[in-house]
Amino acid sequence: MSAKILTILAIGAFLLVGSLTFADEAKKADKEKKEVKAKYQTRCPVTDGIINKALYYDYKGKRIYVCCNGCITVLEGNIEEFLEKLKKEGIRLEKVKKDSKKKDSLFLRMGSD
Numbered sequence: 001m002s003a004k005i006l007t008i009l010a011i012g013a014f015l016l017v018g019s020l021t022f023a024d025e026a027k028k029a030d031k032e033k034k035e036v037k038a039k040y041q042t043r044c045p046v047t048d049g050i051i052n053k054a055l056y057y058d059y060k061g062k063r064i065y066v067c068c069n070g071c072i073t074v075l076e077g078n079i080e081e082f083l084e085k086l087k088k089e090g091i092r093l094e095k096v097k098k099d100s101k102k103k104d105s106l107f108l109r110m111g112s113d
Helices: 002-037 069-077 079-088
Strands: 052-059 062-066 106-110
Touching: 052 069, 052 079, 062 069, 062 079, 069 079
Parallel strands: none
Antiparallel strands: 052 062, 052 106
16 A cells, blocks of 8 residues: 555656646747747838938937938837837847947937947
């Protein structure tokens, strides 16, 4: 009788450890899948045109590229809406490099550094 109980406990422990390991592997796979889905910006969030890397809008440490000067004005007026759109599309925005001369988190840039 005691051998049956030990066998059942051993099988239960084996199944528990196996299910925990499987759950960890599933979480890792989901994380990797999300990372692969993230893509860098190639399209303007306003018009869906091809971005111009010389035209961008920096906001809270993120750089948002646009296709033309007119889109910068539109973007500036609805920044949170466009950020949400880019996030839903899985777009990973570039981080703005720190510049000691720039103190504001919100500023407009046209042209290259």
